[in-house]
Amino acid sequence: MDAQEVTTGEWSGRRVCVAGLGVSGRAAARVLAERGARVTVVDGGDDERRRTDAAELAGHGVDVRLGDGDTLPDGADxxxxxxxxxxxxxxxxxxxxxGIEVFGEVELAWRLRGPGAAPWLALTGTNGKTTAVRMLAAILTAAGHDTLAVGNVGTPIVEAVLEKHDVLAVELSSYQLHWSSTVTPHAAAVLNIAPDHLDWHGSLDEYAAAKARIFAPGTIAVVNADDPGSAALGGPDARAFTLGVPAPGQVGVVEDLLVDRAFVPDPVTAAEELGRTSDVRPFAPHNVANALAAAALARAFGVPSEAVGAGLRAFVPDPHRIAHVATVDGVDYVDDSKATNPHAAVSSLAACASAVWIAGGLLKGADVDDLVASVAGRLRGAVLLGAERDRIAAALARHAPDVPVVDVPDTDTGAMDRVVTAAAGLARPGDTVLLAPAGASFDMFPNYGARGDAFAAAVRRLAGSR
Structure with a gap:
């Protein structure tokens, strides 16, 4: 059965295998079962949470097979x-x-859309996706649109497409794009491209190719003029955003103003003010870039210029993204636990004049030499934790040999207290102690949020002891 038949045909009676019992898998299974499909979910795990989820899905007529994620159910089409x-x-x-087709939950959502369905404004990138998509949703709301941030964030997209909305702000990961083939957003942006998830994709070229799927034929493409990886994915008609003064066809910055020369009647002779850099919170150069990308997508959808600044001012940043925790003895403590790869960490460190860097975790195949070399002059010291801290230590020895390094090998619940205490010992008034790990958290914590919470709690205990 080809893509068009899947799009327009009936789901009733189809035998669908759903791989994975996570949030998107459960949502896909429910939606398909509600449409009469005969759904079997397979998952290699078998624990209390999965058994609870399986029991819930059984109430929808879904068969769940735990402990075996490798076997294709008989009759699956x-x-x-x-x-x-x-x-x-x-x-x-x-x-x-x-000869059975395989695609992802995002592709399923696209094929489930009915006549008059909400258009998608989509974005991807190595870093900044969640912040940018939430900024986009805030701008669209300020313009009076009924919208929702979905995809790799918030409501499962297979559920959102069945609701009534004017437009959807869609965050897409490289994984989701890899498993998509017919998704065609109204407009889409690639924020940046840097090595990440190479253990999954196999190479940077394959990773970038997955990201490039967001630019389907007919989609208004928006690239980052300041990022070579993103810029390389745009065709001759692509619009762009930049932290510099915008050329025709770009959205950018003029002094302290956010300015549009891409979505105005005459980009050569005209420009429109969209807001001010002070509207962007938290303020950092890479976050201004996120705001410009969100603004470009909103403008591609016809949002008036005044709604951009209003939406950015209304935007509430998510936790663990360059979040100020406390100032102790003249030192700022900042939680950027969401910096789970080198590209994100370098952006965060670039906003600090002098930093004690807390880093480590799972590097996912990424190299850290370029990161360390680019920020060496900003480092007062470094405190390392996690499974691959030795790789960061080696890069520091090569590129920042004079920077003092404290290694914390502990993985118990008190490890973060020892990390923060060590960082406080290296810091001087005016410095920033920055948790920007450059790696994933799963070696020590359930997720990056738990890592950031542990850091913030340790900082508060430090403050209480002074």
């Missing part, structure tokens, strides 16, 4: 995968051998 499943998984090899 379609596989819908959760985004994190690797392309080389045995389940997908079996599907390919049987």
């Amino acid at each position: 379609l596989v819908v995968t959760s985004p994190g499943w690797r392309p080389d998984a045995p389940l997908f090899a079996a599907a390919r051998a049987a």
Whole structure:
């Protein structure tokens, strides 16, 4: 069955295998079952949470098979995968051998859209996606649109497309884009491209190719003129955003103003003010870039210029993104636990004149030499924790040999207190102690939020002891 038949045909009676019992997998299974499909969910895990989720889905007529994520159910004629499943998984090899199509929850959502469905404004990138998509939703709301931030954030997109909205702000990861083929946003942006998830994609070229899928034929493309990886993905008609003065076809910055020369009647001779850099919170150069990308997508949808600044002022930043925790003895303590790769960490460190850097975790195949070399002059010291801290230590020895480094090998619940105490010992008044780990958190914490919470709690205990 080809894509068009899947799009327009009935789901009733189809035998669909859903791979993964996570949030997107459960949502896909429910929606398909409600449309009469015979759904089997497979998942390699088998624990209390999964058994609870399986029992809930059973009430919708969904069969869940725990402890075996490799076997293709008999009679399956379609596989819908959760985004994190690797392309080389045995389940997908079996599907390919049987001539069965495999696609993801995002692709399913696109194919479930009915006549008059809300258009998508989509964005992807290595860093900044969640912040930018929430900024976009705030701008669209300020313009009076009924909207929702969905995709890799918030409401599962297979549920959102079945609701009535004017427009959807859609965050898409490289995983989700890899498993998509017909998704066609009204407008889309690539924020940046830097090495990440190379252990999943296999190479930077494959990672970038997955990101490039967001620019479907007919989609208004928006790229980052300051990021070579993003800029390389745009065609001759692409619009751009830049932290510099915008040329025709770009959205950028003039002194302290956000300015549009891309979505105005005559980009050569005209420009419109969209807001001020002071409207962007938290203020940092990479966050201004996020705001410009959001503004460009909103303007591509016809949002008036005054709504951009209003939306940015109304935007409430998510936790663990360059969040100021406390000032102790003249030192600022900042939680950027969301900086889970080197590209994000370098952006965060670039906003600090002098920093004690807390780093470490799972590097996911990424190299840290360029990161360390680029920020060496800003480092007062470094405190390292987590599974791959030795790789960061080696890069510091090569590129910042005079920077004092404290290694914290502990992984117990008190480890973050020892990290913060060590950082406080290195810091001087006017410095920033910055948690920007450059790695994922799963070696020590359930997620980056738990890591940031542990850091903030340790800082508050430090403050209480002074």
